[in-house]
Amino acid sequence: xxxxxxxxxxxxxxxxxxxxxxxxxxxxxxxxxxxxxxxxxxxxxxxxxxxxxxxxxxxxxxxxxxxxxxxxxxxxxxxxxxxxxxxxxxxxxxxxxxxxxxxxxxxxxxxxxxxxxxxxxxxxxxxxxxxxxxxxxxxxxxxxxxxxxxxxxxxxxxxxxxxxxxxxxxxxxxxxxxxxxxxxxxxxxxxxxxxxxxxxxxxxxxxxxxxxxxxxxxxxxxxxxxxxxxxxxxxxxxxxxxxxxxxxxxxxxxxxxxxxxxxxxxxxxxxxxxxxxxxxxxxxxxxxxxxxxxxxxxxxxxxxxxxxxxxxxxxxxxxxxxxxxxxxxxxxxxxxxxxxxxxxxxxxxxxxxxxxxxxxxxxxxxxxxxxxxxxxxxxxxxxxxxxxxxxxxxxxxxxxxxxxxxxxxxxxxxxxxxxxxxxxxxxxxxxxxxxxxxxxxxxxxxxx
Amino acid sequence: xxxxxxxxxxxxxxxxxxxxxxxxxxxxxxxxxxxxxxxxxxxxxxxxxxxxxxxxxxxxxxxxxxxxxxxxxxxxxxxxxxxxxxxxxxxxxxxxxxxxxxxxxxxxxxxxxxxxxxxxxxxxxxxxxxxxxxxxxxxxxxxxxxxxxxxxxxxxxxxxxxxxxxxxxxxxxxxxxxxxxxxxxxxxxxxxxxxxxxxxxxxxxxxxxxxxxxxxxxxxxxxxxxxxxxxxxxxxxxxxxxxxxxxxxxxxxxxxxxxxxxxxxxxxxxxxxxxxxxxxxxxxxxxxxxxxxxxxxxxxxxxxxxxxxxxxxxxxxxxxxxxxxxxxxxxxxxxxxxxxxxxxxxxxxxxxxxxxxxxxxxxxxxxxxxxxxxxxxxxxxxxxxxxxxxxxxxxxxxxxxxxxxxxxxxxxxxxxxxxxxxxxxxxxxxxxxxxxxxxxxxxxxxxx
Numbered sequence: 076x077x078x079x080x081x082x083x084x085x086x087x088x089x090x091x092x093x094x095x096x097x098x099x100x101x102x103x104x105x106x107x108x109x110x111x112x113x114x115x116x117x118x119x120x121x122x123x124x125x126x127x128x129x130x131x132x133x134x135x136x137x138x139x140x141x142x143x144x145x146x147x148x149x150x151x152x153x154x155x156x157x158x159x160x161x162x163x164x165x166x167x168x169x170x171x172x173x174x175x176x177x178x179x180x181x182x183x184x185x186x187x188x189x190x191x192x193x194x195x196x197x198x199x200x201x202x203x204x205x206x207x208x209x210x211x212x213x214x215x216x217x218x219x220x221x222x223x224x225x226x227x228x229x230x231x232x233x234x235x236x237x238x239x240x241x242x243x244x245x246x247x248x249x250x251x252x253x254x255x256x257x258x259x260x261x262x263x264x265x266x267x268x269x270x271x272x273x274x275x276x277x278x279x280x281x282x283x284x285x286x287x288x289x290x291x292x293x294x295x296x297x298x299x300x301x302x303x304x305x306x307x308x309x310x311x312x313x314x315x316x317x318x319x320x321x322x323x324x325x326x327x328x329x330x331x332x333x334x335x336x337x338x339x340x341x342x343x344x345x346x347x348x349x350x351x352x353x354x355x356x357x358x359x360x361x362x363x364x365x366x367x368x369x370x371x372x373x374x375x376x377x378x379x380x381x382x383x384x385x386x387x388x389x390x391x392x393x394x395x396x397x398x399x400x401x402x403x404x405x406x407x408x409x410x411x412x413x414x415x416x417x418x419x420x421x422x423x424x425x426x427x428x429x430x431x432x433x434x435x436x437x438x439x440x441x442x443x444x445x446x447x448x449x450x451x452x453x454x455x456x457x458x459x460x461x462x463x464x465x466x467x468x469x470x471x472x473x474x475x476x477x478x479x480x481x482x483x484x485x486x487x488x489x490x491x492x493x494x495x496x497x498x499x500x501x502x503x504x505x506x507x508x509x510x511x512x513x514x515x516x517x518x519x520x521x522x523x
Numbered sequence: 524x525x526x527x528x529x530x531x532x533x534x535x536x537x538x539x540x541x542x543x544x545x546x547x548x549x550x551x552x553x554x555x556x557x558x559x560x561x562x563x564x565x566x567x568x569x570x571x572x573x574x575x576x577x578x579x580x581x582x583x584x585x586x587x588x589x590x591x592x593x594x595x596x597x598x599x600x601x602x603x604x605x606x607x608x609x610x611x612x613x614x615x616x617x618x619x620x621x622x623x624x625x626x627x628x629x630x631x632x633x634x635x636x637x638x639x640x641x642x643x644x645x646x647x648x649x650x651x652x653x654x655x656x657x658x659x660x661x662x663x664x665x666x667x668x669x670x671x672x673x674x675x676x677x678x679x680x681x682x683x684x685x686x687x688x689x690x691x692x693x694x695x696x697x698x699x700x701x702x703x704x705x706x707x708x709x710x711x712x713x714x715x716x717x718x719x720x721x722x723x724x725x726x727x728x729x730x731x732x733x734x735x736x737x738x739x740x741x742x743x744x745x746x747x748x749x750x751x752x753x754x755x756x757x758x759x760x761x762x763x764x765x766x767x768x769x770x771x772x773x774x775x776x777x778x779x780x781x782x783x784x785x786x787x788x789x790x791x792x793x794x795x796x797x798x799x800x801x802x803x804x805x806x807x808x809x810x811x812x813x814x815x816x817x818x819x820x821x822x823x824x825x826x827x828x829x830x831x832x833x834x835x836x837x838x839x840x841x842x843x844x845x846x847x848x849x850x851x852x853x854x855x856x857x858x859x860x861x862x863x864x865x866x867x868x869x870x871x872x873x874x875x876x877x878x879x880x881x882x883x884x885x886x887x888x889x890x891x892x893x894x895x896x897x898x899x900x901x902x903x904x905x906x907x908x909x910x911x912x913x914x915x916x917x918x919x920x921x922x923x924x925x926x927x928x929x930x931x932x933x934x935x936x937x938x939x940x941x942x943x944x945x946x947x948x949x950x951x952x953x954x955x956x957x958x959x960x961x962x963x964x965x966x967x968x969x970x971x
Contacts, residue, residue: 161907190638192907194946231907254702254949261903261952455709459609459640459679498642498946501702504709 096330097163099155100147102322104357104427105315107146109434112315112426113401116388125398132300132308136207140316148319150203151210157202157235161192163323167331167490172457174477181480183473184337184490185460186328186355195463195495196351197228197311200320204309205232215239217299217306219269219292221347222248222417222465223255224495225311230264241306243269243277243295246287248417255499267295274298276394285393288411289347289421294392312348313391313400313425321354324492329358332490339368341476343491345468346372346381346439347418349425355492356437363436370437371476372428373468375419375447377412380405381432381439389423402429414444415503418465418495440472447471448507451497463495464503544778545611547603548595550770552805552875553763555594557882560763560874561849564836573846580748580756584655588764596767598651599658605650605683609640611771615779615938620905622925629928631921632785632938633908634776634803643911643943644799645676645759648768652757653680663687665747665754667717667740669795670696670865670913671703672943673759678712689754691717691725691743694735696865703947715743722746724842733841736859737795737869742840760796761839761848761873769802772940777806780938787816789924791939793916794820794829794887795866797873803940804885811884818885819924820876821916823867823895825860828853829880829887837871850877862892863951866913866943888920895919896955899945911943912951 105112117124130138140148150158170183188196208216216238220226226242233240242264249256249268259266267273269292270280276298280291293310300308310317332339342359344352356370363370374381384403391397393407404423411420431437442450444464450471451462462470473491480487497504553560565572578586588596598606618631636644656664664686668674674690681688690712697704697716707714715721717740718728724746728739741758748756758765780787790807792800804818811818822829832851839845841855852871859868879885890898892912898919899910910918921939928935945952 234904234907253953254946257949257953257956258909261900261909261956262907263904452709456682456711459682459710461706461709498702499949501705501947505701505705508705508709 097155097158098150098323098326100149101319102326102358103143103146103148103319104322104353104360106144107357107360108427108430109436110430112430115398115400118395118399125396128297128301129398132297134204134207134213134307134309135211137204137309137314137316140319141314151206154203154206158199158323161198162190164327164331165190167328170458173454173474176453176457177474177477177481179477179481180484180486181477182337182488183477184332184488186324186490186492188324188351189460189462189466189493189496193224193228193231194498195224195228196321196324196354196492197225198231199323199354200311200317200350201225201228201232202235203320205229205236205238208238208307208309209236213238213307215241215306216309217241217296217303218309218311219243219289219296220311221245221289221292221420222463223252223259224418224463226264226266227255227259228311229309230259230262233264234262239305241265241267241299243267243271243292243299245269245289245292245417245420247413251415251502252499269295271295276396279394286410286413290392290407294394294396297392297396312350315427317350318353318357318425318427321350322357324351324355325358328355328490337488338366339490340487341369341371341489343371343373343469343472343476343489345419345465345494346374346424346428347421347465349428351492351494353425353427353431370431371472372432372437372439373472374439374441375414375416375468376441376443377414377416378405378420378422379441380422380424381428382441384423386429386433391423400426402426403432415500415506416444416447416464418463419468442468442471445507448504450474451504460493461497462493463497464500466494469493545603545606546598546771546774548597549767550774550806551591551594551596551767552770552801552808554592555805555808556875556878557884558878560878563846563848566843566847573844576745576749577846580745582652582655582661582755582757583659585652585757585762585764588767589762599654602651602654606647606771609646610638612775612779613638615776618906621902621922624901624905625922625925625929627925627929628932628934629925630785630936631925632780632936634772634938634940636772636799637908637910637914637941637944641672641676641679642946643672643676644769644772644802644940645673646679647771647802648759648765648798649673649676649680650683651768653677653684653686656686656755656757657684661686661755663689663754664757665689665744665751666757666759667691667737667744668759669693669737669740669868670911671700671707672866672911674712674714675703675707676759677757678707678710681712682710687753689713689715689747691715691719691740691747693717693737693740693865693868695861699863699950700947717743719743724844727842734858734861738840738855742842742844745840745844760798763875765798766801766805766873766875769798770805772799772803773806776803776938785936786814787938788935789817789819789937791819791821791917791920791924791937793867793913793942794822794872794876795869795913797876799940799942801873801875801879818879819920820880820885820887821920822887822889823862823864823916824889824891825862825864826853826868826870827889828870828872829876830889832871834877834881839871848874850874851880863948863954864892864895864912866911867916890916890919893955896952898922899952908941909945910941911945912948914942914945917941
């Protein structure tokens with residue numbers, strides 16, 4: 076009993092899937108795109124300049140990162156420390172039970188962003204932005220959130236640096252996810268379901284009968300920042316600086332695959348604003364042609380920007396408070412149905428993702444709510460992991476690819492980003508529970 | 524861009540808090556107790572032998588482990604593999620922000636059982652018991668659960684091995700935690716809020732107006748197993764074999780502290796049935812006197828077994844279906860108030876914990892619901908970690924010890940077991956949100 080090593084042996088497997096190193100630089104996808112990112116611009120409506128407004132209300136670091144065309148951007152030391160403290164690098168694990176269930180010759184790897192302490196990849200950028208805000212002397216942050224994962228991550232990171240924070244939250248999701256609201260408030264965040272009566276934009280939208288969405292919340296957060304100089308306006312997706320922060324996901328994944336001696340054939344992510352997708356896939360972009368890599372973007376069939384949208388300039392909010400940006404859009408007045416997939420529920424998205432789609436680099440697939448919850452249930456039942464409804468889109472696409480690989484008798488390596496966990500989304504799972512299994516999955520199983 | 528090491532440096536800190544080795548043997552506390560564990564016995568009521576019934580409905584492995592007086596029990600390889608796969612060893616982290624907030628010279632370390640995939644330490648035993656059940660050819664498992672963490676862990680582990688599972692769940696908690704119920708059902712578990720109409724015992728309790736608790740669920744699970752031979756009856760706490768499984772927590776903690784060059788002064792855990800406490804503290808027991816270690820057991824003031832109970836034989840269920848065991852008890856007819864702390868809501872507990880208390884080895888402290896949620900909020904706000912209400916008892920005791928250390932100007936090392944996360948307990952947090960801060964914490968802060 077005096078031998079403190081009693082009963083302890085080294086880990087039984089040396090096949091480490093946790094490569095214990097973290098990147099010290101973010102990757103900037105901008106110089107690796109097939110053409111320059113189209114700049115934001117103002118509408119020709121004689122109104123005030125939205126572009127100038129954004130320069131005034133945003134963090135300097137965000138503006139500088141958006142303008143950068145360098146491939147590597149150093150990660151400040153304190154941000155690296157927080158990344159490490161909160162569990163980076165996140166594991167890259169293999170879904171062997173799911174593979175066996177599907178009878179596929181494909182290998183399915185999962186990048187586990189769901190394991191971060193706020194439950195999603197959003198923390199990668201909120202920590203960075205809160206640190207920059209603190210460095211620039213900003214007393215507070217204001218932002219928008221769709222499903223609430225970004226709002227949660229902002230409240231968490233704000234507390235780290237003692238910043239006030241105000242979060243406009245698409246009312247549909249705020250109603251569905253009371254528990255996440257409790258958590259944000261416990262962390263010290265102030266939440267306003269959007270459209271709210273807190274801003275002139277919110278009141279205008281309420282008058283017009285606008286249904287809340289990420290877009291309505293964007294409009295309100297911008298308005299709030301324009302009239303409250305204590306608060307800098309930050310975003311959780313769409314913008315180049317956010318995609319740069321999220322490149323940590325792809326950089327780690329690339330290194331982990333190399334360590335394991337694996338070469339990916341397909342990379343899959345869900346797509347809302349586009350930051351988990353572009354952050355995950357971006358670092359693979361320089362070699363994508365050489366390596367015959369395929370990038371698959373899984374979107375919500377109820378917000379089918381990439382499969383059915385138009386390539387044109389549009390505002391990110393319904394009223395036109397934000398600048399115009401060029402990407403695929405359903406139109407800013409598109410009536411988004413009320414779903415449990417708040418994180419993908421928007422009418423346009425990132426110009427970076429738009430460019431990747433336009434040049435045929437990413438392949439979009441749209442999935443119905445039923446299809447994604449069905450995939451989420453199967454993933455839980457096989458792997459024990461509860462995915463966020465947004466992430467279930469990636470799970471679904473991975474399952475479909477694995478079934479295709481079986482049909483083609485083609486061993487391949489599929490890697491998907493599990494962007495968040497679904498512990499605060501069980502209401503959505505419960506609502507979908509009774510729906511019948513879809514013909515596709517029934518077929519996939521029956522023909523094993 | 525062809526250099527795949529671009530942008531990657533080794534981890535910025537070499538102070539690893541993740542010792543990457545896991546134990547290959549469980550520690551058995553039995554031979555290290557001050558006296559033999561008092562055996563279970565039958566009441567003198569002329570009824571059938573409960574002890575014989577338990578031998579019939581339990582797993583052989585559980586009976587064998589309960590009888591073992593060897594210090595070390597080998598962990599079967601497949602269980603080790605699952606431990607590793609699901610994130611063991613769990614991290615031992617330091618709560619530096621909480622320390623700074625409290626202005627204490629104490630170091631506070633946290634053993635992170637909340638990071639296991641089902642969100643609590645319960646998985647350590649459910650994986651073991653499901654594997655043993657599978658090895659013994661049992662087609663199904665039946666069990667009881669209080670807060671629902673054990674039920675969740677059983678449903679998860681049962682799915683790993685393809686076992687049917689039936690879970691009797693204290694009705695108070697089942698009502699409070701619909702989301703956990705959804706999750707258990709998604710995993711394939713069958714849930715019955717207890718008292719239920721599924722068993723004769725449940726119907727009897729319903730007739731007598733018994734309020735559901737862990738005890739009522741124990742009575743029903745035993746009755747179910749006694750009439751359904753497909754199902755073996757398993758327990759998530761109290762029993763020696765469960766405490767042995769949970770020794771993985773203490774073995775890892777001991778090794779992690781050694782790796783960090785730290786010597787603990789106080790070990791703290793919450794106590795319900797007693798398995799996280801005894802599993803965490805047990806491996807330190809052989810040296811406790813030499814090292815002047817103090818063991819603190821944090822219980823619920825609404826179920827104050829160790830602070831106010833009597834040392835006597837009692838049944839674990841209200842009807843007397845279970846054998847008599849010797850520990851501290853409030854009496855099997857004690858009316859437990861409805862609280863949000865289902866995991867500690869029982870009238871008696873483990874004979875092992877009872878012995879430790881009786882011999883003055885563990886020091887019990889009882890906390891009110893308000894005191895523990897207040898500690899949970901502070902811990903969340905400082906450390907970003909949302910603790911389960913049960914675990915908040917340990918958080919509270921750790922805070923109190925750290926404040927005492929400040930008052931005594933005594934640097935000391937406090938280590939507590941964070942037994943589970945509170946993501947599915949936000950209803951409880953919300954209910955407590957409006958309660959005023961207690962005088963103790965106000966005092967602690969004011970007098971910093």
